[in-house]
Amino acid sequence: MQTLHVELGERRYPIFIGSHLNPQALLEPYIHGKQVMIVSNATVAPLYLEHYEQAVQALGKKTAVCVLPDGEKYKNIEHLNLIFDALLEAGFNRDCTVLALGGGVIGDMAGFASACFQRGVYFIQVPTTLLSQVDSSVGGKTGINHPLGKNMIGAFQQPQAVLADMSQLNTLPDRELSAGLSEVIKYALLGDQEFLVWLEENMDGLIARNPELLAEAVYKSCAHKARIVANDEKEQGERALLNLGHTFGHAIESYLGYGAWLHGEAVAVGMVMAADLSHRMGWISAEDVERTKKIILRANLPAVCPKIPLDEFLAYMSHDKKVLNGQLRLVLMKKLGQAVITKEFDVELMKQSILANQQ
Amino acid sequence: MQTLHVELGERRYPIFIGSHLNPQALLEPYIHGKQVMIVSNATVAPLYLEHYEQAVQALGKKTAVCVLPDGEKYKNIEHLNLIFDALLEAGFNRDCTVLALGGGVIGDMAGFASACFQRGVYFIQVPTTLLSQVDSSVGGKTGINHPLGKNMIGAFQQPQAVLADMSQLNTLPDRELSAGLSEVIKYALLGDQEFLVWLEENMDGLIARNPELLAEAVYKSCAHKARIVANDEKEQGERALLNLGHTFGHAIESYLGYGAWLHGEAVAVGMVMAADLSHRMGWISAEDVERTKKIILRANLPAVCPKIPLDEFLAYMSHDKKVLNGQLRLVLMKKLGQAVITKEFDVELMKQSILANQQ
Structure with missing residues (x-):
């Protein structure tokens, strides 16, 4: 495993890159609070959700899950709101972490939700596509589309940590x-x-x-x-x-x-x-x-x-x-x-x- | 007129406090870009919108207007989206300013919209109630309500400047x-x-x-x-x-x-x-x-x-x-x-x- 540190002063964070990584050990220092919301999509969730849910629960955290439909066309304000619904229905407070498990769309939406929920909570990214591993892992750009333009609404939100696991690329088309x-x-x-x-x-x-x-x-x-x-x-x-x-x-x-x-x-x-x-x-x-x-x-x-x-x-x-x-x-x-x-x-x-x- | 500077390092900004203030002269240094979106509500707009629209236009800026219904119950994601609609329909880009003309609800919504539009544009506040003059003028808290909680979704967004005009309080109930x-x-x-x-x-x-x-x-x-x-x-x-x-x-x-x-x-x-x-x-x-x-x-x-x-x-x-x-x-x-x-x-x-x- 290699670790790359993105240098952003106080908001410095690591990207863990390797195969068959251990999320429980790697993410422990980066999960804040007792509550973790895992945001994923209907394609990725059946493959990897349980693995991450168990890892987070093994750390003694309460988990909740928000599974969105898969696709760029759902990267909109209505589906963003489903993440807020899930956070509030689960009774999450400002001391929680949102974990994005999926490609660029999930990372953008979960990251933006974490930037806005209670005016900002913690964010962890687990990009499951090669594109999101090399693109959305770095830069902090999050957001949603509007019918009149892509990525028109969003925030700069840096993650606490990124976990890029190559073994997950085996299921990628x-x-x-x-x-x-x-x-x-x-x-x-x-x-x-x-x-x-x-x-x-x-x-x-x-x-x-x-x-x-x-x-x-x-x-x-x-x-x-x-x-x-x-x-x-x-x-x-x-x-x-x-x-x-x-x-x-x-x-x-x-x-x-x-x-x-x-x-x-x-x-x-x-x-x-x-x-x-x-x-x-x-x-x-x-x-x-x-x-x-x-x-x-x-x-x-x-x-x-x-x-x-x-x-x-x-x-x-x-x-x-x-x-x-x-x-x-x-x-x-x-x-x-x-x-x-x-x-x-x-x-x-x-x-x-x-x-x-x-x- | 008195000027209070809110000291936030790079994001230091002035609050202009007085009666019959001149928005054209006062706001000129604080309006960025060529485009200004004035967000107001149906109660305040008939009283003061024209005054500010003319002042901004006199500075050679393009203005557009988004008038929301008046009341806390409209401080939600659907009405926030109306501000994004207005910004994009007017063809505004990331080099624009959102001006909030109204009480706390308008300040919260316009401020949050300015924090999210294109991942952050400029923001000016003209609070027209005593409460918003003493409360929302300082602190940078913006946001909207969710059916499961007040102010659950938002951002910290500091304005470029605040203009608090006491003469506008004459129309306050x-x-x-x-x-x-x-x-x-x-x-x-x-x-x-x-x-x-x-x-x-x-x-x-x-x-x-x-x-x-x-x-x-x-x-x-x-x-x-x-x-x-x-x-x-x-x-x-x-x-x-x-x-x-x-x-x-x-x-x-x-x-x-x-x-x-x-x-x-x-x-x-x-x-x-x-x-x-x-x-x-x-x-x-x-x-x-x-x-x-x-x-x-x-x-x-x-x-x-x-x-x-x-x-x-x-x-x-x-x-x-x-x-x-x-x-x-x-x-x-x-x-x-x-x-x-x-x-x-x-x-x-x-x-x-x-x-x-x-x-």
Whole structure:
């Protein structure tokens, strides 16, 4: 097992990364109060709920459970309210802990509920998808969607601890494993060429779910995100680097309709477009673009998107909230493994990059 | 005009207190972004909305308005969501300001919405009742009720600035003015005997709505609360002093049904009970109890409550969230004007104090 500490001063917390971890021993110092609400979903609960319930009860804590339906479409205020209902029906007070057991949606909702219940209680995350292990484990972003926009309502809420158990990834569908690898590749492309070499050497093992390799990939990804977030907790600057591939990807997701493609799939194509534009800007070589595409394809991710009319693609890009003061900012690569946030790009070249990477 | 600065480090903010204040000049430095959402209610909006809308527009800002129905019963998640709807329908982004124009309910809801929208935008308070001027102006507590408990869901959200205009109190019903004075008296009883003497000298003028006297009472009250909150922002200790009269008052409100008595009315009787118990404990004199009752009666507040069966009264007291780890803590007076938080009281004497101050 490896432990990564996310350095946020008083709110410093550990991420435990390994296989067949012991939640009772690991979480004991991080559960506050006598009451623990486990929030999960209908897919994950039958697999892992009992294990965590027993571990928490063995620590002498009262547990209660809130199982939500599985899916992004339930990440809304009505289902958030079900968590509040469960907390109050169980008679929980402000000295309690909310434990999220599930993927990104459960982490976002349980985290936001913990930020608001009694104006803030304790929060522990047990991410059960590769995407949530490398993404939601670090950063403290929680929240829900609104019919007029994703993640429009939320809070910054840091967990007390995160437990990322690779053995739980064995039940993850192949497509979701690949979507998680998309974000892993992102960390290599935005800041670590050595990590890219490591991924090129180990991608077959990752796809085969070798737990040691997965744990290493999660550790390296979280370490990258933690370093960036520690420098920029409230997303004023550097944190925007984490959006590599996301502005293009957002347009693809929006056009296809959320749910048609997984987020990681759209981001994969978005990273190819960002690499392509970085090459057209003269910053990276054609070989660098090919390496980007190749690692994405080896992760069983798409490198091109369906045909989308350019005007619609551009309209969706500018709806992305990374647009500040009406000015589109993109995350591009100055070198392979070194991303920058820039407004200084040629719009005509950007259009070429979009068109060149469609079917 | 007087300006009180609430000292919270980076989140230091001013409370402007006076009559016929100029919102355009005063608020200009504190409105962030180009978009301002004014949240008000159906009672206050017809009186003052246009004034503030024009002031904000004169600063070159885009305004939008969300008018909620008036009353505590609307302080719920459904009506909170109406504020999010309004923000998103108006196309507001994370660089916007929410301005609360109304009493405590509007301040709580608009403040909470501002804490959650886009994970936190800017917030300005214009409290239009005496109670909200002396209570919600300081402390950063925002939130909504749940069917199973009041203020169960919320956030700590500090405003950029507060504008407390005494001229707006002319439209306040008499009963609400008195309910606000109840909290003013509380600050004197809990920490400032000189302020009690001042209130004894000036209560007739306050009831007659003399704006200079009201401004002075608001200033002194906010200064007391600000000092306590600055020492204890997240309510770990000293802040509980602000609950003087509230545990008894909570039982009265709960038994009578919320809305039958105003909060300040129940707190007034609660303060008499706390004074009575402090006397029975041998801490303050019978004359001190009489002074407490007298100032409460001169503010046109009740000093006794209707007959409530003792067992029910006690049950409601122990439901109050000031109970920590199952142990009832009360705020009592060691001296008149000097409150303490204590578990060391005689339960039999407490019962006598409750029974002695019923009709």
